[in-house]
Amino acid sequence: MAAHPGPDEREHALWFVNYVMMPIPGIPSGCWLARWDLEGAVKRWKLGGMTPFDSIHDVKVTQDYVVITDLPFVVEPQTFMGGKRRRAAQDFTRMWIVRKADLERARPEDEVPVKELTIPYASGHIAIDYRNPNGELTVYLQHIGAADLTVSFERGETDARHGRMIDPNFEGMISLGLQPPITGRYRIKAETGELLEKQHCWDKEFWGGILWSQNITRDDSVDHAQNLWYGALGWDPDMIPSTMWRLYKDYPNAVVPMDALPTHYIPGKLGRIDLETMKYAEWWEYPTGTFPHPPTFVPRKNAKHDTDGYVVVVVHQGAPKEVQIFDAANLSRGPLARATAPTFNPPLLLHSCYYAPRRGPRNSRYAVDPYRDAWGALRGFSPSRMGSLLKAAKGMATMARRPEKALSIARTEA
Numbered sequence: 001m002a003a004h005p006g007p008d009e010r011e012h013a014l015w016f017v018n019y020v021m022m023p024i025p026g027i028p029s030g031c032w033l034a035r036w037d038l039e040g041a042v043k044r045w046k047l048g049g050m051t052p053f054d055s056i057h058d059v060k061v062t063q064d065y066v067v068i069t070d071l072p073f074v075v076e077p078q079t080f081m082g083g084k085r086r087r088a089a090q091d092f093t094r095m096w097i098v099r100k101a102d103l104e105r106a107r108p109e110d111e112v113p114v115k116e117l118t119i120p121y122a123s124g125h126i127a128i129d130y131r132n133p134n135g136e137l138t139v140y141l142q143h144i145g146a147a148d149l150t151v152s153f154e155r156g157e158t159d160a161r162h163g164r165m166i167d168p169n170f171e172g173m174i175s176l177g178l179q180p181p182i183t184g185r186y187r188i189k190a191e192t193g194e195l196l197e198k199q200h201c202w203d204k205e206f207w208g209g210i211l212w213s214q215n216i217t218r219d220d221s222v223d224h225a226q227n228l229w230y231g232a233l234g235w236d237p238d239m240i241p242s243t244m245w246r247l248y249k250d251y252p253n254a255v256v257p258m259d260a261l262p263t264h265y266i267p268g269k270l271g272r273i274d275l276e277t278m279k280y281a282e283w284w285e286y287p288t289g290t291f292p293h294p295p296t297f298v299p300r301k302n303a304k305h306d307t308d309g310y311v312v313v314v315v316h317q318g319a320p321k322e323v324q325i326f327d328a329a330n331l332s333r334g335p336l337a338r339a340t341a342p343t344f345n346p347p348l349l350l351h352s353c354y355y356a357p358r359r360g361p362r363n364s365r366y367a368v369d370p371y372r373d374a375w376g377a378l379r380g381f382s383p384s385r386m387g388s389l390l391k392a393a394k395g396m397a398t399m400a401r402r403p404e405k406a407l408s409i410a411r412t413e414a
């Protein structure tokens with residue numbers, strides 16, 4: 001399942017993707033787009049014409065299209081047995097565009113066609129304009145240059161610059177990318193997949209971008225994204241794992257040359273990208289060893305425009321940590337309010353979002369009866385379901401031990 005479902009507030013639906021791309025014996029492979037109207041059954045369509053991908057992370061929706069992008073996630077069999085990675089992750093984004101009208105027309109047995117395009121630089125998350133005038137999409141990609149989600153600090157890891165052992169307290173932490181984050185704005189003709197225009201935003205002082213937040217509480221902001229608030233960890237030249245360096249030292253699409261990476265510490269920041277100018281409009285810089293994560297936009301009461309609100313962050317530092325609140329239109333002024341407690345020490349958080357309280361009556365009858373829910377879970381343990389789960393587990397074990405044999409079984413079953 002893709003990590004992020006795409007909310008479609010205008011159609012009162014949630015879109016998501018589920019897929020099996022790795023050929024595992026006993027499991028049908030493919031990619032399905034699903035829509036749930038917040039009650040009733042989930043509708044699913046098998047998508048056709050997609051080039052194989054590592055994983056799908058994000059799904060976004062416009063007036064007439066659903067847009068899906070991939071995320072590199074390299075799995076190499078030898079790593080299951082403690083072996084080192086050998087292959088760098090892809091450095092491009094595959095994007096698929098699905099026409100909503102094609103889904104309405106499709107019969108259950110049909111594969112729904114996608115329009116596929118490839119864009120330089122891999123990506124994590126995406127943002128999109130809901131409006132698609134003249135069939136033109138505006139998509140914002142959070143590029144992750146020379147980054148690899150499957151390389152983490154392992155016990156005994158050394159730093160690439162001095163060959164010194166990295167503090168074992170960092171064990172398990174995912175390595176940061178070896179390039180500053182690039183945010184790309186792309187205008188695309190949805191019917192042909194033609195890239196009409198592109199613009200990139202990055203800065204040599206802004207490193208270690210993890211997540212951004214946008215204002216999704218206003219119609220005009222959903223129709224046309226205007227700002228992104230981006231939290232960044234910064235850059236420490238002594239925190240490059242040797243494994244990362246071995247895989248990415250020849251990274252071909254560097255905006256900062258790999259032989260000229262910063263040799264000094266660059267602080268963590270909270271920044272705002274103006275999506276009109278595609279530049280960092282402003283940022284707030286944190287002291288050494290401190291960074292904000294994740295950023296969450298919260299609108300002001302009776303807000304009048306896209307930046308009319310606050311950005312809430314959790315500041316990670318030596319305990320106790322802090323919650324800080326910024327004026328979304330004036331980050332460089334510093335936090336308006338700070339809060340902490342002696343025992344406030346949350347782990348590194350992941351995603352966050354603000355949702356306005358519901359106005360008016362609830363417009364869905366969806367409710368989960370706890371007894372039916374428990375019974376449904378128990379029924380999941382039927383002999384046939386257990387049989388297929390065991391078959392899949394056996395297939396994955398074979399994949400780890402003897403990948404060639406597993407692939408040939410999967411091909412035969414296909």
Ligand SMILES: [Fe+2]
Binds near residue numbers: 003125
């Ligand atoms: Fe995510």
